[in-house]
Amino acid sequence: MEQNRQAPIGVFDSGVGGLTVAREIMRNLPSERIVYFGDTARVPYGNKSKNIVLKFSRQIVHFLQTQEVKAIVVACNTASALALETIREEIDIPIIGVVKPGAKVAAAATRNKKIGLIGTRGTVHSGLYTEIIQEYDSQIQVIGQACPLFVPLVEEGWLKDKVTLEVAKRYVNPLLDQGIDTLILGCTHYPLLRSMLQELVGEQVTLVNPAYETAKALERLLKENNLDNNQGVEEEFPYRFYVSDAAEQFRDFANSILPYDVKMTKQINIEEY
Ligand code: DGL
Numbered sequence: 001m002e003q004n005r006q007a008p009i010g011v012f013d014s015g016v017g018g019l020t021v022a023r024e025i026m027r028n029l030p031s032e033r034i035v036y037f038g039d040t041a042r043v044p045y046g047n048k049s050k051n052i053v054l055k056f057s058r059q060i061v062h063f064l065q066t067q068e069v070k071a072i073v074v075a076c077n078t079a080s081a082l083a084l085e086t087i088r089e090e091i092d093i094p095i096i097g098v099v100k101p102g103a104k105v106a107a108a109a110t111r112n113k114k115i116g117l118i119g120t121r122g123t124v125h126s127g128l129y130t131e132i133i134q135e136y137d138s139q140i141q142v143i144g145q146a147c148p149l150f151v152p153l154v155e156e157g158w159l160k161d162k163v164t165l166e167v168a169k170r171y172v173n174p175l176l177d178q179g180i181d182t183l184i185l186g187c188t189h190y191p192l193l194r195s196m197l198q199e200l201v202g203e204q205v206t207l208v209n210p211a212y213e214t215a216k217a218l219e220r221l222l223k224e225n226n227l228d229n230n231q232g233v234e235e236e237f238p239y240r241f242y243v244s245d246a247a248e249q250f251r252d253f254a255n256s257i258l259p260y261d262v263k264m265t266k267q268i269n270i271e272e273y
Contacts, residue, residue, distance in 0.1 A: 002050055004070060004272050005067070005070070005203070005226070005227055005229050005230060005231070006033070006111070006229055006231060006233075007030070007033070007068055007069060007070035008033035008034055008035045008049045008067065008068075008069050008070070008219070008238075008240070009025065009032050009033065009034050009035070009069060009070065009072070009073060009222075010034075010035050010036075010037070010061075010064030010065075010067060010069035010071070010072040010073070010233050011025065011034055011035070011036045011037075011072075011073045011075050011227060012036070012037040012039070012057075012060045012061075012064065012072070012073075012074065012075060012076070012079075013036075013037075013038055013039070013076040013079075014038070014042065014043040014044055014045040014046075014056075014076050014078065014079065014188075015038045015039060015040045015043035015044070015152070015189055015243075015250075016038055016040070016155065016179065016250055016253045016254065017075070017076070017154075017187065017188025018036070018038060018075030018076055018188050019036070019038075019188075019212055019253070019254055019257055019258060020188050020189070020191045020192065020202075020211045021073060021075035021098060021188065021211040021215070022034055022036050022075065022239075022258070023211070023257060023258055023259065024032070024186040024211045024212045024214065024215035024262060025073070025214075025215045025218060026239070026258070026259060027215070027259065028212075028216065028219060029215065029219055029222075029228075029234060030232075030233075031228075031230075031231070031232040031233055032058045032222075032228075032229050032233070032238075033229070033233055033238045033239070033240075034238070034239045034240070034242070035064060035067045035069055035239075035240045035242070036239065036241045036242065037060050037063060037064060037241075037242045037243070037244075037270075038068055038241070038243045038244075038250055039056060039060060039243075039244050039270060040076070040243045040244055040245045040246050040247075040249070040250055041243075041244035041245035041270070042056055042244060042270075044120070044149065044151055045076060045078040045079060045120070046078050046119075046120025046122050046123070046148060046187070047105025047120070047121055047122065047148065048078075048122065050082045050083075050122075050126075052081055053078060053082040053083050053122065054082060054083040054086055054087075056079075056270075057083035057084075057087060058081045058083070058090075059270050059271070059273040060270065060273070061087055061090075061095075062273040063268065063270060063273040066273070067240075069093070070093060070094075070227050071093055071094040071095065071096075071218070071221065071222060071225075071227060072091075072093065072095040072096075073095075073096055073097075073098075073214060073218055074087075074095065074096070074097040074098065075098060075188060075211075075214070076098070076188060077097075077098055077099060077119050077120065077123045077187050077188060078119075078120050078122040078123050078187075078212065079097070080097025080098050080099040080100075080123075080128075081097075081099055081122060081123045081128040081129075082122055082126055082127035084096075084097040084269065090221070091137040092165065094221050094222075094225055094227070096123045096217055096218060096221055097213065097214075098188075098210040098211065098213075098214045099123075099128050099129055099132065099186075099210065099213045100132055100215070100217070101158075101210055101213035101216065101217040102129070102184055102185075102186065102208055102209070102213050103128075103129050103132035103133050103136075103184070104129050104132065104136065104213070105208050105210075105213045106129075106133060106182050106184045106208040107132075107133045107136035107137055108136075109182045109206045109208060110140060110181055110182040110206075111181055112179065112181045113137065113139050113140045113141060114121070114140075114141050114143065114178065114179050114180045114181060114182075115133060115140060115141070115142050115143070115180060115181075115183070115184060116141065116142075116143050116144075116172070116175035116176075116180035116182065116183040116184065117129050117130075117142055117143065117144045117145070117177075117183075117184045117186050117203075118145050118146075118147045118150075118171060118172070118175075118183065118184065118185065118187065118190060119144070119145075119147070119150070119184075119186030119187045119190075120146060120148065120187055121146040121147065122148075122176055123144065123146075123186050123187065123208075124144035124146045124186070125144075125146070129142060129144070129184060129186060130142040130144070131195055143175055143180060145171050145172070145174065145175055147167075147171045147187070147190075148168070148191065149167050149171075149181075150164075150168075150171075150187065150190060151187070151189050152191055153167065154189040154190075154192050155189070155195065155253070157256070159180075159192055159193060159196065160195075160196060160252060164196065165196060165200070168193065168196060168197060168200055169200065172197065172201060174201055176190055176201060177206070177209075180205060181204065181206065181207045182195070182205065182207075182208060183205055183206070183207050184208045184210065185197070185206065185207060185208065185209050185210065185211075190209070191209050191211050191212075192257065194207060194209065198225065208256070237263070237264070239262070240253065240259060240264070240266075241262055241264070241265040241266070242265070242266050242267070242268050243265055243266075243267055243268075244267065244268065244269070244270045245267065247265040247266065247267045248265075249251060250265050251265045
């Protein structure tokens, strides 16, 4: 099927967190349009079962297909870990998640073969980061730590707060005690804690941001499939945002982190898809 190179890229997440991935796509692929969906009515996905995350992700993919997207980015780590492989078999457009790009870069970055992974329970317990990293080098040890308190702290905007630092120490110090030299920020929200975490772990630990690596992987994927927009975008609003609830709250958060003024966010009923 001949795809329209000017068609938008569908990006989805359980809520606002995936905006860290959208932000990297905006920075690195400025000629691409984006349709973003945040499942704000059903967030968080991080503690939910695989079946539920798969059901929600399928509905969102169906919605994005009605928007005639040319490719899909699963910006959510949990959905990438639990739903992506199944959905890839069900659709005929390219789809990528954030886990593989992050895992590959982490595997290449570690010197002492000890990588720390922080993420939601769903992501850490899925074992997918470990699986991909060990395909690259079976000697690498991946030490996972679920950090469920980070998501609400970030959504409260407590990015530099001493409470957040205390929580971060509880989660990350055991990984440091085990001698990691690389730490994967395996959840959409964690890039927003990057400077705090870098200070905590010290310069000798490399932080891997899957959001950034995914934008790079998307660039390669679009080129390989002749889907990169070779004409650029001229319209005033190349980015469209949809949510399943609380559109205004979403818009305020989006405006606090995006290099772009989000004027319109539309609420849809995702259960219809
Ligand atoms: N977007 C999710 C992730 O990256 C974090 C928020 C949630 O638990 O839904 O795993």
